[in-house]
Amino acid sequence: MIVYDADGKEYLIEETDLKGGESKLYTVEKHPELRAKIFKEEYRTRGREAKILEWENMIERNELNKSFCDQVVVPKKCLYLQKNNQKSSGFAGCLMDEQANFKNIKEIYTAKDLSYPEKVWIARNLCVLTNRIHELKREVIIGDYSNIIVFPANGTVKLIDVDTCQLVTIYRNKRVLCPCTVGVRELIAPEIAGRLKKEKTDLENVDQDADNPIFNKYTDFYAMAYHIFALLMNGSSPFASMANMEAISQHPSKNVSSIDIDQFHAAEKGEFVFVRHFLFKKAPEYAPKYKMLSQELRKLFERAFIGGAKDPTVRPDAMEFYNALTEYFQSLKKCECGHYMPSNYKGECEWCRINRAEG
Ligand SMILES: [Zn+2]
Structure with a gap:
């Protein structure tokens, strides 16, 4: 298939087996370092094109420095289906750098081949990334935090698919809002889920504008706090819970199936178990003991998940988490068993306990 950039330059592209919900990835002939992302027809909207052009503009105006581009996979060129004289038309997708040897951040939560300090380091890098995005002009918000990838070899964290931002x-x-219309349920803040439920709508159709974005x-x-918590707590969601059988057995009238362990309800109510x-x-x-975390980190998580359920503005920002994670990282010491625990923690090695429990 042949596509064109805005200047009419031609690219011969070939389909790969990589695809997402909205698009497919293509290799680009003579450019092994590039990939073309081509949207499915129903997603080739004016809004998506406007967003990609905005990123292109940011590159051209030198608003994005090298270290930014090391952390964010920015679309390089808008791609079109037709070439008409000097102009191209029929928006189809965008051109971007190829990424290899990465994992989605979700796979890192429980990855056995990464040490605990490496996961803390990755959490810290996620804070840097979040801060970089929020520092941009044009009020850029990540929105869909499932687009975070990690390079396990060096712990680099990158944001891909920024056309969803x-x-x-x-x-x-x-001021015109280019909205984020996708999201993963567990990473969506409870007030968003609440607004969608109340207005009986979804991310694609919710009524919003630049002064009242979702x-x-x-x-x-x-979402950042959720990822950090899961990285530090062996993949546990902050709202994961299980029925306490011991407590239930003491209340003969209580039935296990009547215990509400729905994590989305818990998130809305700020029930941080x-x-x-x-x-x-x-x-x-399977989660380590919460008190294993430093006092500072625990305070931040409580603001994120308890206070934040009522008042989102009390959630900690990226720099607060960055500082607490740096301190926590420095406190980690290798135990005799080979695992890492905070040096001031008095109890037994949590990782050995979890391994035993998992059998
Ligand atoms: Zn151990």
């Missing part, structure tokens, strides 16, 4: 463009002197920096802080006691519920056994 939310941003604001100026059109005829007016995603904002506080919803990004929620790691800190507060909820009758009949307890933290999952």
